[in-house]
Amino acid sequence: MGAQWISIYVLVGMFVLAAVLPINMGVIAFAGAFLVGTLVAGMNAKAIMGGFPVDLFLTLLGITYLFVLAQNSGTIDWLVKLAVRAVRGRIAAIPWLMFFIAGALTSVGAVSPAAVAIIVPIALGFAARHGINPLMMGLMVIHGAQGGGFSPISIYGGITNRVVAKAGLPLNEIATMMASLAVNLIVASLLFFLMGGMKLIRQGADPCSTAFEPPRVHRQDEARVRGGTLGESLPGKPCKAGQVEDSPASAALSVLQDTGARRYRIVTVAGLLALVVLTLFFGQDIGFVSLTIGLVLTVMAPNLQKHALGQVPWPEILLVVGVSTYVSVLERMGTIDFVGHGVAGLTSPLVAALLLCFVGAVVSAFASSTAVLGSLIPLAVPFLLGDTGVSAVGFIAAMAVSSTIVDVSPFSTNGALVLANAQGVNRDAFFRQLLVYCAAVTLIAPVVVWLLFVVL
Numbered sequence: 001m002g003a004q005w006i007s008i009y010v011l012v013g014m015f016v017l018a019a020v021l022p023i024n025m026g027v028i029a030f031a032g033a034f035l036v037g038t039l040v041a042g043m044n045a046k047a048i049m050g051g052f053p054v055d056l057f058l059t060l061l062g063i064t065y066l067f068v069l070a071q072n073s074g075t076i077d078w079l080v081k082l083a084v085r086a087v088r089g090r091i092a093a094i095p096w097l098m099f100f101i102a103g104a105l106t107s108v109g110a111v112s113p114a115a116v117a118i119i120v121p122i123a124l125g126f127a128a129r130h131g132i133n134p135l136m137m138g139l140m141v142i143h144g145a146q147g148g149g150f151s152p153i154s155i156y157g158g159i160t161n162r163v164v165a166k167a168g169l170p171l172n173e174i175a176t177m178m179a180s181l182a183v184n185l186i187v188a189s190l191l192f193f194l195m196g197g198m199k200l201i202r203q204g205a206d207p208c209s210t211a212f213e214p215p216r217v218h219r220q221d222e223a224r225v226r227g228g229t230l231g232e233s234l235p236g237k238p239c240k241a242g243q244v245e246d247s248p249a250s251a252a253l254s255v256l257q258d259t260g261a262r263r264y265r266i267v268t269v270a271g272l273l274a275l276v277v278l279t280l281f282f283g284q285d286i287g288f289v290s291l292t293i294g295l296v297l298t299v300m301a302p303n304l305q306k307h308a309l310g311q312v313p314w315p316e317i318l319l320v321v322g323v324s325t326y327v328s329v330l331e332r333m334g335t336i337d338f339v340g341h342g343v344a345g346l347t348s349p350l351v352a353a354l355l356l357c358f359v360g361a362v363v364s365a366f367a368s369s370t371a372v373l374g375s376l377i378p379l380a381v382p383f384l385l386g387d388t389g390v391s392a393v394g395f396i397a398a399m400a401v402s403s404t405i406v407d408v409s410p411f412s413t414n415g416a417l418v419l420a421n422a423q424g425v426n427r428d429a430f431f432r433q434l435l436v437y438c439a440a441v442t443l444i445a446p447v448v449v450w451l452l453f454v455v456l
Helices: 003-020 025-040 045-049 054-072 075-086 093-107 112-130 134-147 155-167 173-194 197-203 250-259 261-280 286-300 304-311 314-332 335-344 349-364 369-376 378-385 392-408 413-421 427-455
Strands: none
Touching: 003 025, 003 314, 003 335, 025 045, 025 314, 045 314, 054 075, 054 112, 054 261, 054 286, 054 304, 054 314, 054 413, 075 093, 075 112, 075 261, 093 112, 093 134, 093 173, 112 134, 112 261, 112 286, 112 413, 134 173, 134 392, 134 413, 134 427, 155 173, 155 369, 155 378, 155 392, 173 197, 173 392, 173 427, 261 286, 286 304, 314 335, 314 413, 314 427, 335 349, 335 369, 335 378, 349 369, 349 378, 349 392, 349 427, 369 378, 369 392, 378 392, 392 413, 392 427, 413 427
C-alpha cells in the first residue's frame, strides 16, 4: 500500500473516531500528523510543525478575542440595533444586508476570511438577539463573501485569471465572476427560505428598532448593569434585544464602568473601523491587527482580559488548526498531487472534469481554496486544449465555484469563524450541523456546476 493511500485512510479514520467518541478532532489530527509524518512520510517533528497554520491561528484568536471584548462592553449590541434601524426594523432584511456587504468587500479586493471575520461576529450577535437561525445567518455571510470573490479585482479572481492565462487557456473574467455570484445567490436564497426566512418576513418590522438611540450610560443605569451588556437608556418599552442578561463578564464590567462605558464603546467602534481600513486597504494581517486593537481595549480595562481570554472558543480553534496541520502533511508528502493527477489521467474528459471539481471541493474543505485553484486548473490543460468538447471557460467557472463554495466547512477559516462566533447554541450540535451542510454542498455543488457550466 502506497504512502498516499495510507494518509487518506488515516484521514477517514480520524473522522470516524471523532464521530464515535467525544474527542476533539484537533487532538486526533495532531496525533495523525505526527504518526503519518514520521512513520509514513519520513518527516521530522520540525517539518511537521512547519505546517502549523500560524496565520489561521492568529486570525481566529485575534478576531474572537477582539469581538469578545466588544460583546462584553455592549458595543456589539449597539451596532446590531443600528443595523436594525438602518432597515427600518425589518428583521428579514438583515441576513441579506450581511450577504451583500460581505460580497461587496470581497469584490473590491478583501480576502474572503477577512470579510467574513469582520461581518460574521456582528451578524451572529444580531441572530442571537432576534431569534434568527444562527446557521442560516453565518452561511449567508460566507456565501455573500464567496459570491463576490471572483470579480476581476478580487483576490480569488486575480489568482484564477493569472493561472488560466499562464496555462494558455481561454479567459472570460466576467463569466467566472457571474457564475460564482449566481450560484451563491441561489444557494443563499434557498437557505433563507428553508431556515426560517418566511417566518422573519411575516414577523414584519421590529417596533423597538425605530425608537433606538445610541447608548447613554448614567449613574442609575450603571447600578443596573449585571451582565454582558452595559446599561442603556432606551426610550419606551424595553425590548428583547436590549435586555440585560447574566454573563461571566459581569464582575469585569463593574470595573469597566469606572473607566467610562461610553468612552470605551467609542474606542471599540474606532478599533473596529481601524480593523477594516488596515486589513482591506493596507493589506495588514487581520490576526495581528485584531490582537493589537484588543490590547488597547484591554489596557483601558485590564480586568476584562481574563474574562475575554476565557471566552475565546479554544476547542474550535484547536480543531481547525489540528486538521489544517494534518492536511499540510498530506500536501508535503504528495497526496493531493497524487489524487489530482490520478483523476486528470482518465480517458473521458467529461468524467475527468467532474472528478476534478470533486477533488477541488473536497480538498478546499480542509485546505486553501487559492492553492487548490492554482494546482488543479493546470492539470486540466491537456484535455481543455484538445478537441474534446469540454469548454475551458465553463470548466474554469465550475472549478472556481466548486473550490470555494465549500468554505462553509468548519475546518476552513470562514466556517471556523462562524463556529467560533456562534452565540447561545450548543457548540457540538452546531459543529455537526455545519459539517452536515458542508458535506451536502461538497457532494452536490460539483455535480450541479458541472452540469450547468461544462455539460450544457
